[in-house]
Amino acid sequence: MKICILGSGALGSAIGGALAEAGSEVYLINRRKEYVNSINAKGLILRSGIIDRTIKVQARTDCKGIGPVDLIIVLVKSFHTKQAIEDASELIGDQTMIMSLQNGLGNEEILAEVVGKERLLGGKTYVGGVMLGPGHVLAGIKNKYTYIGELDGSITGRVSRVSEVFTKAGLLTVVSSNIIGIIWDKLLINVATGALSGITKLTYGDLYKIPEIRDCAFEAISEGIAVAKANGVALSVENPEEIWLKAAEGLPDEFKTSMLQSLEKGSVTEIDFINGAVVRWGERSNIPTPVNKALVANIKGIEYWIKNNSINV
Structure with a gap:
């Protein structure tokens, strides 16, 4: 699955790194050039416990040249949601899904205004991450659940596909009828x-x-x-x-x-x-x-x- 993460701080990098390691084509979007340059030069370093591992993943300061993706994961600060999804217009193809894993309430409403509610999946994650340095993240993935679902509560093929990709990456994922x-x-x-x-x-x-x-x-x-x-x-x-x-x-x-x-x-x-x-x-x-x-x-x-x-x- 081709996936782009808007707002790849510690949490976005932890999730994106796991997905990339499991075989997805992942793009991490982060405005800080130092962070992006480090990942592109040395790879993303994820620490689990006391063990570091290096993962090959592509990082960008913007969405230019990536083309349409299967899934956009939104993890910017909530007050940047509207601008972030507007700037990501070239990522959106006919079948692109968009899922917020942000804090709080109201991001889905903002996203729907820009891209339409029919593209959206709901999500909430208990995965954590701590930034240790440019391109170096402590990933809190083990035993941490992520919940995803259609906003209307239906269980669809597309949400099941996303769950399968997440689960394959070691991200414990539950499809919920009450997201x-x-x-x-x-x-x-x-x-x-x-x-x-x-x-x-x-x-x-x-x-x-x-x-x-x-x-x-x-x-x-x-x-x-x-x-x-x-x-x-x-x-x-x-x-x-x-x-x-x-x-x-x-x-x-x-x-x-x-x-x-x-x-x-x-x-x-x-x-x-x-x-x-x-x-x-x-x-x-x-x-x-x-x-x-x-x-x-x-x-x-x-x-x-x-x-x-x-x-x-």
């Missing part, structure tokens, strides 16, 4: 800790010691559950405490949420696609979401302060 529910399950895990960690600057070890933070998280999660149910979304878990605990499952005390990492780098966050998504869907459904609104306001305030002071938090 929207799975996307919401992951959203609520991000709602539980992302903004609270970003606001307080606390890693998980300290975040989980403070009862008031836990209580606030429960309220934010409960709002998300109410909004999901009002929109007919079937969740796998509807207990805020269970979601709160699941958010930290298997993670070290020093773990930082992606939202905190973004703020520490002086970058904008994906708040609009996480807590902000709960707020938007709540407004559509007349479900109040005051805690999520407050968390969004706080993160927006921090982003504004960073931008206008030109220094990290």
